[in-house]
Amino acid sequence: xxxxxxxxxxxxxxxxxxxxxxxxxxxxxxxxxxxxxxxxxxxxxxxxxxxxxxxxxxxxxxxxxxxxxxxxxxxxxxxxxxxxxxxxxxxxxxxxxxxxxxxxxxxxxxxxxxxxxxxxxxxxxxxxxxxxxxxxxxxxxxxxxxxxxxxxxxxxxxxxxxxxxxxxxxxxxxxxxxxxxxxxxxxxxxxxxxxxxxxxxxxxxxxxxxxxxxxxxx
Numbered sequence: 001x002x003x004x005x006x007x008x009x010x011x012x013x014x015x016x017x018x019x020x021x022x023x024x025x026x027x028x029x030x031x032x033x034x035x036x037x038x039x040x041x042x043x044x045x046x047x048x049x050x051x052x053x054x055x056x057x058x059x060x061x062x063x064x065x066x067x068x069x070x071x072x073x074x075x076x077x078x079x080x081x082x083x084x085x086x087x088x089x090x091x092x093x094x095x096x097x098x099x100x101x102x103x104x105x106x107x108x109x110x111x112x113x114x115x116x117x118x119x120x121x122x123x124x125x126x127x128x129x130x131x132x133x134x135x136x137x138x139x140x141x142x143x144x145x146x147x148x149x150x151x152x153x154x155x156x157x158x159x160x161x162x163x164x165x166x167x168x169x170x171x172x173x174x175x176x177x178x179x180x181x182x183x184x185x186x187x188x189x190x191x192x193x194x195x196x197x198x199x200x201x202x203x204x205x206x207x208x209x210x211x212x213x214x215x216x217x218x
Contacts, residue, residue, distance in 0.1 A: 017149045022070070022107045024095060026114065030076035033092035034115045041089065042124045042179040049115040054177070055126040055162040056151055056209075057119045057169065058200065059096065060191040062134045066101040069132060073099075073109060085187055092117050096128030098150060104142030106150055112158075119169050120187065121180035127154060131192055139196050148203050161210055165197040168212035175213055 034049035061069045073095040078087050083094070095116040099107045110116065118128035129150060133139045154160055166189045172178045180186075201211070 017106070017153050019098075019106045019108050019150075019153075022099075022109060024070065024074045024109045025076055026110055027076055030092070033076060033090065034117075037090050037092050037117060038115065038124060041181055041185075042121075043181055044124055044179065050113050051115050051124055051126070053113060053125060053127045053154070053158040053160060055122055055164065056154060056160055057122070057126050057128050057164055057166055058147060058192045058197065059118065059128060059130045059166045060133045060135075060139060060193070061099075061130050062191070063132065064134075064137055066099065066107070066132050069099060069130065070107075070109075089182070089185060090117070094118060096130045098127070098129045100129065100131045100143050100146050100150070102132050102140055102143065104140070104146040106146050112154070119166060120185060121178045122169060122172060124179060125177065127158075127160075133192075135190065135193065139192060144196065144199055144203075147200055151200070151204055151209075152207070155207055155209065162212070163201070163204070163207075163209040164212045165194070166191045167194070168197075171212035171215055 031049050035046060038044045038046055063069045073093065075093055077091045078093050095109060096118045097108065097110055097112050097114065097116055099109055101107065112127060115123060116128050117123055119126050129147060131139050131143050131147065151163060169189065170186055
């Protein structure tokens with residue numbers, strides 16, 4: 001289980017953020033597939049599908065509604081024929097710990113320290129925050145405020161070191177945090193957009209969170 005750093009500050013801040021619990025299915029099938037993913041993809045053997053959070057990864061859904069994203073996550077296995085780019089390595093469905101709607105409502109889809117498949121190489125230590133939107137359906141000011149509030153809440157509760165956008169995840173390759181057993185397995189990402197990440201980082205600079213490692217020029 002992840003260690004919780006509870007304090008008077010954490011308790012106080014928790015009262016300032018509203019999180020709606022709307023759990024997706026986390027049944028015996030998702031538990032089994034999560035444990036298999038941890039073993040086969042991250043080379044980590046565990047008896048429970050939990051993580052020790054060190055990274056927060058911000059995403060966008062590429063879908064226009066909360067319900068379509070929730071329904072997509074709400075099965076343990078990827079639907080047949082869906083996401084062929086990732087289905088070849090595991091039938092575990094994608095998901096995230098949090099999903100933020102267009103109006104800034106924060107939904108918690110599972111316990112914060114449960115395993116979710118949302119970022120290659122880093123799932124075992126990363127909390128995912130999905131936002132309803134896309135490049136053509138830009139994230140809203142309400143979502144920006146909600147992401148910032150959620151990051152503050154999570155960093156007060158867990159020993160979070162990094163805050164990244166999904167598009168930055170491959171920069172952890174060749175670092176101790178990267179745990180993907182197939183060095184050629186990756187997908188191209190651009191979420192949640194560089195402009196959004198710049199705004200988040202500017203407003204949260206007091207937290208002194210690290211970004212993704214800088215890429216080295218060959």
